[in-house]
Each structure stands twice: as C-alpha cells, then as structure tokens.
Amino acid sequence: MPIGTDEAVSPLSSGELNIADGERYSDIERKHRQITQFLKASRYDAALLQCPTNFAWFTAGGLIPQVGPQECSAALLITNEARVVVCNNVDSGNLFERELPGLGFLLKERPWHEPKTVLIDDICRGRKVASDTGYGDTTDESARLSQFRLPLDTSECSRMRDLGAMVSHAVEATARTMDIQQTEAEVAGQVAHRLLRHEVQPQKIQVLADGRGDLHRHWTYSGAPVRHWCTIAAVGTRWGLSCAATRTVCFGNPPDELSKTFQQVAMLEATGLYFSQPGTPLGEAWERVRRIYEKVEHGSEWQRCQQGEVIGYRVCEVPVVPRSDLRIVPGLALHWHPSINGVMMGDTVLVGEERNEILTPTDNWPRVAVSVRGDVISVPDILCREPGHENSVLL
Numbered sequence: 001m002p003i004g005t006d007e008a009v010s011p012l013s014s015g016e017l018n019i020a021d022g023e024r025y026s027d028i029e030r031k032h033r034q035i036t037q038f039l040k041a042s043r044y045d046a047a048l049l050q051c052p053t054n055f056a057w058f059t060a061g062g063l064i065p066q067v068g069p070q071e072c073s074a075a076l077l078i079t080n081e082a083r084v085v086v087c088n089n090v091d092s093g094n095l096f097e098r099e100l101p102g103l104g105f106l107l108k109e110r111p112w113h114e115p116k117t118v119l120i121d122d123i124c125r126g127r128k129v130a131s132d133t134g135y136g137d138t139t140d141e142s143a144r145l146s147q148f149r150l151p152l153d154t155s156e157c158s159r160m161r162d163l164g165a166m167v168s169h170a171v172e173a174t175a176r177t178m179d180i181q182q183t184e185a186e187v188a189g190q191v192a193h194r195l196l197r198h199e200v201q202p203q204k205i206q207v208l209a210d211g212r213g214d215l216h217r218h219w220t221y222s223g224a225p226v227r228h229w230c231t232i233a234a235v236g237t238r239w240g241l242s243c244a245a246t247r248t249v250c251f252g253n254p255p256d257e258l259s260k261t262f263q264q265v266a267m268l269e270a271t272g273l274y275f276s277q278p279g280t281p282l283g284e285a286w287e288r289v290r291r292i293y294e295k296v297e298h299g300s301e302w303q304r305c306q307q308g309e310v311i312g313y314r315v316c317e318v319p320v321v322p323r324s325d326l327r328i329v330p331g332l333a334l335h336w337h338p339s340i341n342g343v344m345m346g347d348t349v350l351v352g353e354e355r356n357e358i359l360t361p362t363d364n365w366p367r368v369a370v371s372v373r374g375d376v377i378s379v380p381d382i383l384c385r386e387p388g389h390e391n392s393v394l395l
Helices: 020-044 051-057 092-097 114-126 142-149 154-177 184-195 256-274 282-293
Strands: 046-048 066-068 077-078 084-089 106-110 129-131 201-209 229-238 241-251 308-311 332-336 347-350 367-372 375-380 383-385
Touching: 020 046, 020 051, 020 129, 020 154, 046 051, 046 114, 051 077, 051 142, 077 256, 084 092, 084 114, 084 154, 092 106, 092 229, 106 114, 129 142, 154 184, 154 229, 154 241, 154 347, 154 383, 184 201, 184 229, 201 256, 241 308, 241 332, 256 282, 256 347, 256 367, 256 375, 282 332, 375 383
Parallel strands: 046 129, 084 106, 241 383
Antiparallel strands: 046 077, 077 084, 201 229, 229 241, 308 332, 332 347, 367 375
C-alpha cells in the first residue's frame, strides 16, 4: 500500500534536497535494509518507530521533537519501499531542514491541533505493523528492534569518539577552573555550560563534594560548598548517542584515606577496561571486577551501586550484572564506574577488533598506572590543585 500525503499538504520530501552528508545517507540506507529484512522475515508490512532512541538510531543521529519528557511529536513509518516522517506542521520544517536534510525521507503531515494518533491510526490501518511501543493495534517488537542498535557501526563509533572528547573535556576543564567554596550546583552549571556550547545535552551531572557519595551514590548536586575535594561526573548526549566520564579534584594534598581508596578504585576500573575483550561474556568481565573488590577487602561494596553498562543510544543499553550472558563484541561501548566509600571513577571504552579505545581521553590530567596481568593500564588520577589557582583557562 503506497503512502501519500493529503491534498492539503505539500508533498515535501527530504530526498528532493541536496544530500548534506553522504556517509550519513549510506548509514540510513543500510539501516533501512536491516528493517526491510526484519519486516520480510516476520511478515510485517511496516515498522512504526516512536521512541527517541530508535528515531536517532535509524536517522543516524536525528533528534525527534519532544513536547515533554515522555511525549514525542513525530514518528517514523518504515516500509520496504519508503521511510516516512509522521509529524505536525510546526515541526516538519525543522526536521527536514536541520535533522534530516537530503536523507531520503518522505513526509506525512498533520495540523498541530490534530491529535497525532489520528494520523498514525490512518497510516497503520489495513497494515500489519511492528512497533517499538505496542501502540494501538501494532505488535510490540521493542525487544527485537532494540537489538539493531548494537553493536555500533563505523559511523556511530566515529561520532562516539567526538562526543567522548567533548564530555571528558567539559568535566576536566571544570575541575581545573572551579574555585574552592563554590557550591555543587555552581560546579554542575559549569559542566552543563561546557556541554551545551558544543550542542551536547546533559543527561546526568553529579558533583559530590567531600565524600558525599559515600551516603548517596546517585547524588546529583546541591547548594553545599566544595570545601576540600569533589568528584564530577557527567553523561552527555549528542547525535542520539551517550557517553560518560568521571574525574576527581582535590584542593591541596588529598587525605591519606582518599588516596588509598582511590588507588583501589583505580584497580577496579583498570580491571573492567582490561577484560572488556571481544568474545568475553559480560558477566565474566564483571566477575573479574568483583574479585578485585574482594582483594581490596571491600567485598560487599559493589552491591551499593551499579558498576557499569553498555552505553549507546540509551544511557544504559545493557546493565553490567552478575551472570550476564551478553557476549562482548567489537563496536560495543562500555561505561565502567566502580566506587568504594563514595570514591568514584568512570570512563567509557570502545571495544575494538584488535585493541580497545578509551572514548573519554584525558587532556593535561594526571594519570595512574595499574598492572593487570602484566599489562599496564593507565587511568585518570586525582587532580591536586592549590586553592584559588586555576590549572587551565576556560575553554
């Protein structure tokens, strides 16, 4: 059944525009073929994508307009022959000029005052439709559709490298320039500013001053001042992808207990990074980390907080949990973030064919070397600063 447009709506097509990004166009074409194969194998006529994560995946980084945290104003209908954007007349121009220029999408448009369900019901009527939400009479195939997002392809890995550098820069530049006695909220605002100026959307920012994370591992920030040291963590999203980094800064020499615990956490992170190897079950990599918790005499500490996850179009695509049977393959990005007594460390690693790559690299930042099975793994150390002294300019 062909998909057209109502007579009152101009038959806009992003395919009529100049192709702005040939690599992105090829990526979308490949994903269209993936969905087509899925439709044929499962005897569906079309796939309806309404989740922002799947919209970003299929469009190779396009952002779906959102009218609230849980509600989106656009959707994608994908058939063997076409890929169609379903949206209102307010968002169509922005979508086709900014998010999907020249990428071969058709438009099915509705007036802004008409419920989107009317148009979606109309285009799904008479078709057997798979969806990522189970909307209406569609079949909920969210679990199977989510599998297409992993592992990341070459283009996605390239975007993750750019994103990871932006996230780690935002965290490190803030740590190098913040002042003692600034509040956690003020420090978080600096991180957010650095992310947003590069069009990176902050998904989560944590500023944990003076060991606050010992009581509240998921603490965000407050009006409390940083008196001696703090941990800064951020998860940022751009092109639909997410990446995360954590750094610790101390004014003056760190207390002995902080230094000792940080060395232990460094062993945990280095172990997670080292054993994120192709072919290894995720549960086995986690088991290696758990043994280090026991080795440093904090055997139950891991139960107080998540230790890591596969990260991608979702902040947590797959959690790192005991006995996970997910097999690590090239193209997976893992965010390891172990912690002991509120001392935290975190980086994102991309699994490669021959070697792994840290997606959140350090820049003018101290590092500590950890030996794992005879190999030296370098991870970020504590940045020690003199009160009132800036270690770098604001970038």
